[in-house]
C-alpha cells in the first residue's frame with residue numbers, strides 16, 4: 610500500500626485494549642456519573658446530555674439523577690456507545706487524567722507506529738465512540754507522555770456521526786479536505802470498516818489476538834495483527 614495522506618484510527622481494540630476502556634475507564638466513570646451530574650447543574654453540556662438520556666430512555670421530565678444514572682449504567686453494562694453517555698464519561702475521564710488518577714496505555718506497537726507514520730509524512734486523526742474531550746485527555750496523558758502533537762483531528766459520534774454509517778466517513782473526509790482514496794481507516798470492528806470502505810476509504814482490520822474481534826471475519830479488508 611502507498612503511504613496514505615491521512616491515517617484515521619479507532620481507539621478501543623485498535624490502539625488500546627478493550628479492557629483498558631471497558632474495565633479501567635468504565636469502572637472509573639461508573640460511580641462518578643451521579644455526582645458529576647449533581648455537581649454541574651449549570652454546565653450546558655451536562656444539562657444537554659442529561660436531557661438526551663431522558664428523551665432516549667423515555668424518562669419523565671422530573672426523573673431524578675438516580676433514574677438517569679440507572680439508564681447510564683445499563684448502557685455501560687451492555688456497552689451501548691450512546692452519545693450522551695460518551696459525553697458524560699468523557700468529562701469524567703478528562704478530570705481523571707488531569708488529576709493523575711488515569712494514565713492511558715496502548716498496545717506496545719502503537720506509539721512507534723504513530724511516530725513512524727508522523728515522521729514519514731502521514732497525517733493522523735482519530736475516530737472513536739469516545740467523546741472528543743475524552744480522546745484529547747487520553748492522548749495527552751499516556752505512559753509515553755503527551756501524544757496530542759501527533760494528531761491533527763479528533764472525531765466522535767457527535768461531530769462525525771455513527772461509526773457504522775457511510776455518511777460519517779464522508780463527513781470526516783470533508784473536514785479533512787481529502788479525497789476518500791487518500792484516507793485509510795484502522796479499526797477492530799468489521800462493520801466500521803465496511804462503512805468506511807463504502808465511502809471510498811482504504812481500510813485495515815486490526816485483529817489483535819485476545820481482543821473481542823481478534824478472530825472475526827474481516828473480509829474483504831486487509832488485516833493486521835499489529836500496527837502499522
Ligand SMILES: CSCCC(=O)C(=O)COP(=O)(O)O
Pocket residue numbers: 619620621622630634690695702736737738739740743744747772
Ligand atoms: C478516552 S477514549 C475512550 C474510548 C471510548 O469511550 C470508547 O467507547 C472506544 O470506542 P471505539 O469507537 O474507539 O472502539
Ligand SMILES: [Mg+2]
Pocket residue numbers: 619620621622623796797798
Ligand atoms: Mg474499536
